[in-house]
Amino acid sequence: xxxxxxxxxxxxxxxxxxxxxxxxxxxxxxxxxxxxxxxxxxxxxxxxxxxxxxxxxxxxxxxxxxxxxxxxxxxxxxxxxxxxxxxxxxxxxxxxxxxxxxxxxxxxxxxxxxxxxxxxxxxxxxxxxxxxxxxxxxxxxxxxxxxxxxxxxxxxxxxxxxxxxxxxxxxxxxxxxxxxxxxxxxxxxxxxxxxxxxxxxxxxxxxxxxxxxxxxxxxxxxxxxxxxxxxxxxxxxxxxxxxxxxxxxxxxxxxxxxxxxxxxxxxxxxxxxxxxxxxxxxxxxxxxxxxxxxxxxxxxxxxxxxxxxxxxxxx
Amino acid sequence: xxxxxxxxxxxxxxxxxxxxxxxxxxxxxxxxxxxxxxxxxxxxxxxxxxxxxxxxxxxxxxxxxxxxxxxxxxxxxxxxxxxxxxxxxxxxxxxxxxxxxxxxxxxxxxxxxxxxxxxxxxxxxxxxxxxxxxxxxxxxxxxxxxxxxxxxxxxxxxxxxxxxxxxxxxxxxxxxxxxxxxxxxxxxxxxxxxxxxxxxxxxxxxxxxxxxxxxxxxxxxxxxxxxxxxxxxxxxxxxxxxxxxxxxxxxxxxxxxxxxxxxxxxxxxxxxxxxxxxxxxxxxxxxxxxxxxxx
Numbered sequence: 382x383x384x385x386x387x388x389x390x391x392x393x394x395x396x397x398x399x400x401x402x403x404x405x406x407x408x409x410x411x412x413x414x415x416x417x418x419x420x421x422x423x424x425x426x427x428x429x430x431x432x433x434x435x436x437x438x439x440x441x442x443x444x445x446x447x448x449x450x451x452x453x454x455x456x457x458x459x460x461x462x463x464x465x466x467x468x469x470x471x472x473x474x475x476x477x478x479x480x481x482x483x484x485x486x487x488x489x490x491x492x493x494x495x496x497x498x499x500x501x502x503x504x505x506x507x508x509x510x511x512x513x514x515x516x517x518x519x520x521x522x523x524x525x526x527x528x529x530x531x532x533x534x535x536x537x538x539x540x541x542x543x544x545x546x547x548x549x550x551x552x553x554x555x556x557x558x559x560x561x562x563x564x565x566x567x568x569x570x571x572x573x574x575x576x577x578x579x580x581x582x583x584x585x586x587x588x589x590x591x592x593x594x595x596x597x598x599x600x601x602x603x604x605x606x607x608x609x610x611x612x613x614x615x616x617x618x619x620x621x622x623x624x625x626x627x628x629x630x631x632x633x634x635x636x637x638x639x640x641x642x643x644x645x646x647x648x649x650x651x652x653x654x655x656x657x658x659x660x661x662x663x664x665x666x667x668x669x670x671x672x673x674x675x676x677x678x679x680x681x682x683x684x685x686x687x688x689x690x691x692x693x694x695x696x
Numbered sequence: 697x698x699x700x701x702x703x704x705x706x707x708x709x710x711x712x713x714x715x716x717x718x719x720x721x722x723x724x725x726x727x728x729x730x731x732x733x734x735x736x737x738x739x740x741x742x743x744x745x746x747x748x749x750x751x752x753x754x755x756x757x758x759x760x761x762x763x764x765x766x767x768x769x770x771x772x773x774x775x776x777x778x779x780x781x782x783x784x785x786x787x788x789x790x791x792x793x794x795x796x797x798x799x800x801x802x803x804x805x806x807x808x809x810x811x812x813x814x815x816x817x818x819x820x821x822x823x824x825x826x827x828x829x830x831x832x833x834x835x836x837x838x839x840x841x842x843x844x845x846x847x848x849x850x851x852x853x854x855x856x857x858x859x860x861x862x863x864x865x866x867x868x869x870x871x872x873x874x875x876x877x878x879x880x881x882x883x884x885x886x887x888x889x890x891x892x893x894x895x896x897x898x899x900x901x902x903x904x905x906x907x908x909x910x911x912x913x914x915x916x917x918x919x920x921x922x923x924x925x926x927x928x929x930x931x932x933x934x935x936x937x938x939x940x941x942x943x944x945x946x947x948x949x950x951x952x953x954x955x956x957x958x959x960x961x962x963x964x965x966x967x968x969x970x971x972x973x974x975x976x977x978x979x980x981x982x983x984x985x986x987x988x989x990x991x
Contacts (some may be wrong), residue, residue: 409896410810414822417807417867420799424864425829428837428844435840442843489735495728503732505978506741512974514925516942517967521746524956535761566738583703620989627833630927634946648835648928655839656932668836676831 411559429672435665442661454666463642464667467650468674470557474564474646475625475678479618481565485609486572486617491602493573494580504577511570519634522563526550526635550636553643560635560644567631568624572617579613580606615686627674647671729883743967750776750961755940757956772961782965784937785944788855792940795859796866796923797916803863804870804915805908809900811871812878823875829868832862834929842932853938858930862923869914877911878904917977924970941966 422673437453439448458464493504510518524531528548537544545552549559629648632638638645638653645653647667649690655664749757750772751765776782811817811823834841841861851857881904889899905912927942934943945966949959 399975405814406814406896409728410814410816412897413810413900417803417826417871418822420803420860420864421826421829421867424841424844425832425837425867427833428840431840431844432837490729492728492735493706497728497732499732503736505975506736508978509743509971509974512921512970513743513926514942514970515965516925516927518742520945520959520963521742523949524749524959525742525745527956530758530761530956548742570739621831623903627835630942631833633927633931651835652838652928652932656842661839661843664839668839672730672832672836675833677881678832694929 420693432665432668435661437670438662440661441659458666467645467647471646475507475622477561478625482572490573491577507573508570510567515630516634518567519631549579553640556664575613579610583609716794747962747964752957754957761882772957776962776965785941789941791855792859793920797920799863800866800870800919801912801916804874808871808874808878812875824892826868834865852933866919872910873915892938
């Protein structure tokens with residue numbers, strides 16, 4: 382990034398002497414920055430610090446904060462089998478989303494990058510699920526997945542297959558994987574879009590040269606295109622990971638974490654504890670743990686994968 | 697990041713060096729079209745089933761869930777359109793979305809300007825504070841926000857009570873998008889404005905704001921769509937008449953779960969505004985997302 386403009390007036394400043402212009406400049410900076418800073422402080426920083434504070438108390442949401450329990454809430458959360466299951470479910474979704482969406486997104490992006498009729502329309506359509514809100518997508522899928530009367534079971538029935546008795550979302554063994562499939566449908570547009578953008582920045586000459594050397598389409602993709610998409614893929618995987626850790630809306634609409642907690646995520650756990658049971662201390666501890674996990678994963682990922690990209694970009 | 701053009705028309709077809717392999721590079725292989733059709737069907741199939749389902753009766757849906765409307769019935773959509781709750785939810789979503797967007801764009805521009813074009817001590821530290829906000833997801837702060845807004849500020853069930861926190865959480869991304877954009881405006885502009893006697897506030901108002909429209913539209917659209925689709929905070933903070941469209945859809949769906957055709961009609965109408973906005977501002981949304989990824 383270019384260094385910002387230095388206005389000419391700075392030249393008249395001498396160290397050790399605060400001129401009227403200096404004061405004026407400070408006032409201007411304050412004037413411009415303070416609305417954002419106040420808003421950000423009040424609605425982001427204060428609540429995050431409150432979550433940390435709340436996590437140290439056994440508090441039911443009313444009256445002054447008392448009943449300091451130190452790390453007691455953390456101990457209860459970490460030993461809670463529902464929360465442990467929630468961490469496992471969340472991690473399954475983090476990993477599963479990447480393993481499903483990366484190859485699928487890559488394949489579709491490579492396909493859409495070929496010159497073909499209706500390409501623009503195709504790109505628009507593929508991105509439609511991403512634009513819908515999770516709630517609307519969730520409500521539609523909830524209806525499609527209804528046992529027996531849903532479209533999915535009816536389609537399966539027409540080829541002689543049968544869905545689970547309790548329905549895809551009512552069966553402990555299927556519910557999480559069903560949610561994963563719906564998430565793939567909902568979010569696949571993003572990797573496709575990002576990969577397409579990455580593909581456009583690859584010069585045509587590379588492909589032409591490979592083609593003249595007699596490489597097949599697939600060889601060109603494997604040896605040239607896919608490696609050059611590396612940075613885009615790593616950035617997308619990072620975003621996907623952070624997003625999966627925050628998963629709430631879709632689960633809440635489809636299953637509310639059930640059946641038998643089989644689809645509980647870290648966020649549905651903490652919302653359930655906080656709002657439905659009034660265990661604010663437990664909710665606070667769970668959100669701090671979620672934040673620490675997210676931060677640790679983000680930093681680790683950044684160290685392992687993204688640093689190489691920034692270094693290469695800087696060369 | 698100025699004008700990302702993902703959906704730009706494909707480059708002119710390069711002349712084929714040799715037609716040895718049948719269309720291997722140029723696409724057009726029949727199989728490619730078959731796969732493309734499958735992708736299209738999977739992507740919008742569920743959406744179309746919902747839209748068409750609204751034109752059917754529950755009896756039709758029960759008999760053949762994936763069928764075609766026969767005969768087409770209009771009363772599901774008529775009921776949804778004449779449902780006053782639908783318009784109240786839409787009005788709330790619209791109002792909250794507009795407040796969020798205006799606050800994000802105005803405050804974001806104001807904050808990004810000195811961060812981009814003033815030199816002062818603590819500037820990078822200040823920027824880091826905003827960037828760190830990217831790491832604080834709204835979910836972590838959801839419960840304290842709920843308490844803060846409802847008990848301490850008395851803003852539950854108000855548009856501002858939702859719009860302000862949403863704007864606060866959208867600010868980091870806006871500052872990250874706007875700062876490099878404003879910094880990239882040529883210095884000569886500032887020098888010229890200075891010679892003409894403009895103050896730095898005058899420069900901001902007369903030069904920076906008009907020239908930053910593309911970045912402001914990107915930031916605004918991303919903020920608006922985020923607000924329009926938001927579920928968690930509205931779920932915690934809004935009851936009754938102040939609820940937004942996603943809450944309305946979720947409520948309607950669980951309240952009238954037996955009336956599947958009605959739910960399909962209600963949901964289809966609810967997704968219409970976001971879809972239209974997307975189709976109109978497609979390039980901006982796409983550009984905003986890519987800008988956000990590339991930083």
